[in-house]
Amino acid sequence: xxxxxxxxxxxxxxxxxxxxxxxxxxxxxxxxxxxxxxxxxxxxxxxxxxxxxxxxxxxxxxxxxxxxxxxxxxxxxxxxxxxxxxxxxxxxxxxxxxxxxxxxxxxxxxxxxxxxxxxxxxxxxxxxxxxxxxxxxxxxxxxxxxxxxxxxxxxxxxxxxxxxxxxxxxxxxxxxxxxxxxxxxxxxxxxxx
Numbered sequence: 001x002x003x004x005x006x007x008x009x010x011x012x013x014x015x016x017x018x019x020x021x022x023x024x025x026x027x028x029x030x031x032x033x034x035x036x037x038x039x040x041x042x043x044x045x046x047x048x049x050x051x052x053x054x055x056x057x058x059x060x061x062x063x064x065x066x067x068x069x070x071x072x073x074x075x076x077x078x079x080x081x082x083x084x085x086x087x088x089x090x091x092x093x094x095x096x097x098x099x100x101x102x103x104x105x106x107x108x109x110x111x112x113x114x115x116x117x118x119x120x121x122x123x124x125x126x127x128x129x130x131x132x133x134x135x136x137x138x139x140x141x142x143x144x145x146x147x148x149x150x151x152x153x154x155x156x157x158x159x160x161x162x163x164x165x166x167x168x169x170x171x172x173x174x175x176x177x178x179x180x181x182x183x184x185x186x187x188x189x190x191x192x193x
Contacts (some may be wrong), residue, residue, distance in 0.1 A: 008167060038073030040122035041149070046092040048078035049099055053090055054083035058113030062149040065093050072125035076100065082109065111153045118162050118182035121147050128166040128178040131187045135176055142170030149182060163188060
């Protein structure tokens, strides 16, 4: 019983146990951070919810709802579907594989539906990053702020094209935009605003 009295006061009995616990907790924290690092803009869950809402629902718009990481992943993505039968649009927000928001859009949004076969956000990011890197060498680009997918946003020769628009920004400088064809992954144009 007196052995504990001979031990220095602020010293743990088993330093290895404490070190092991600290290491285990650190690894658990790293694993948890890795699990919530975001995802590309996968549409399956929102599409299933949309067709349950309206069998003729068509995806017309997609955008990150939370900040993007360097690999173009976001913790939350927003999907806008429109139903011609109902004459309404509805938005779903998906976070970590779960729908966190589902609500009708109050304003009228008559954008054309996105065709099948568009490339997902992670597949087209490399093309946008290459264009942005070239601009950065000339004048700076900032960090990736927004990725959005829609049809008919391009003002060039193919106004009906489905495109991803990547918006880069930094405080004190104009935003840098990269438009990438969602079917081919080719950069269509870049500009500053």
